[in-house]
Amino acid sequence: MTDKxxxxxxxxxxxxxxxxxxxxxxxxxRTLAKIWNFDNEQLEAVHDYIQWLFPLREASRFNPDxxxxxxxxxxxxxxxxSLRDKxxxxxxxxxxFFGLKQVKVDNTLVTSxxxxxxxxxxxxxxxxxxxxxxxxxxxxSRILACLSILGLEEEAKSFLHFLENTLxxxxxxxxxxxxxxxxxxxxxxx
Numbered sequence: 001m002t003d004k005x006x007x008x009x010x011x012x013x014x015x016x017x018x019x020x021x022x023x024x025x026x027x028x029x030r031t032l033a034k035i036w037n038f039d040n041e042q043l044e045a046v047h048d049y050i051q052w053l054f055p056l057r058e059a060s061r062f063n064p065d066x067x068x069x070x071x072x073x074x075x076x077x078x079x080x081x082s083l084r085d086k087x088x089x090x091x092x093x094x095x096x097f098f099g100l101k102q103v104k105v106d107n108t109l110v111t112s113x114x115x116x117x118x119x120x121x122x123x124x125x126x127x128x129x130x131x132x133x134x135x136x137x138x139x140x141s142r143i144l145a146c147l148s149i150l151g152l153e154e155e156a157k158s159f160l161h162f163l164e165n166t167l168x169x170x171x172x173x174x175x176x177x178x179x180x181x182x183x184x185x186x187x188x189x190x
Contacts, residue, residue, distance in 0.1 A: 013067040014055050015076055018086050026052040027065055032086065036093060043097045044123055050139050053090040054146035056189075062135075069149065077150035084151050091155060094143060098124055098136075102158055109154050111162035125171050137179050144186035153187075160187045 016024035020032050028048060035049050051066030055073070060066055077083045095101055095111070099120030102111050124136035140163070147156035160183055168180050 012070060012073050014052070014069065014073050015083075017052060018077075018083050020086075027063075032090075036089065038093075040097055040120070040123070043094070044136075047135065050142060053094075054087075054139075054142045056142060056145055056149070060142075074149060087147070087150055087152060088155065091143065091147060091152065094139070095159075100159075100162070102155060109158040111158045113166075125167070125174055134174075137175065141179075141182045141186045144183055145189035148187050148189050156187050160184065 011019075011021065013024070017026065017032055025031055026035070026049060030049065032052075035053065038046065038049070048063045048066070051060045051063045055067060055069050057069045059068060077087065092102070096114070096116075097120065099114055099117035100111055101114045102109055104110070124134075124139075140159075144156050144160060147153070147159075163183055164180065168175055
């Protein structure tokens with residue numbers, strides 16, 4: 001019996017979700033394709049999809065019911081290029097949301113600003129009102145860790161290089177050293 005025939009029975013929810021099996025949805029009933037079709041306003045306003053796109057081993061304080069990575073799931077992503085390609089598509093979606101892109105330059109993956117960066121930056125970089133947590137900076141930590149764990153280390157390192165060498169120096173008033181430290185530790189997650 002193939003995964004398609006089996007549906008989502010006996011398959012880890014993250015694997016069923018990323019394999020886009022019949023009936024595989026997040027806890028809100030959304031398929032991976034539906035989330036991929038979110039516009040920037042939805043990506044900003046909806047807070048319970050990020051744990052499905054970028055799962056971790058630890059439960060989220062903001063979505064404690066989201067499934068967690070297991071050794072089985074990690075091995076599946078590391079062994080299956082199609083799963084990593086879908087994760088990369090999710091990452092590209094979020095990069096675009098941030099006003100960023102990744103391209104190969106002389107065989108090196110480089111993260112840089114895209115043409116929408118000036119419009120997108122205020123949404124995710126600028127600090128919210130005093131006393132509020134900037135959830136998008138937390139999302140960056142989650143994304144970096146997930147990519148590193150699931151086999152997209154090059155993409156995570158390129159993103160971190162941009163954050164350390166471009167974004168942080170430009171936005172030091174909005175991004176504290178503690179946030180940068182979280183990002184650096186996330187890339188070393190396993």
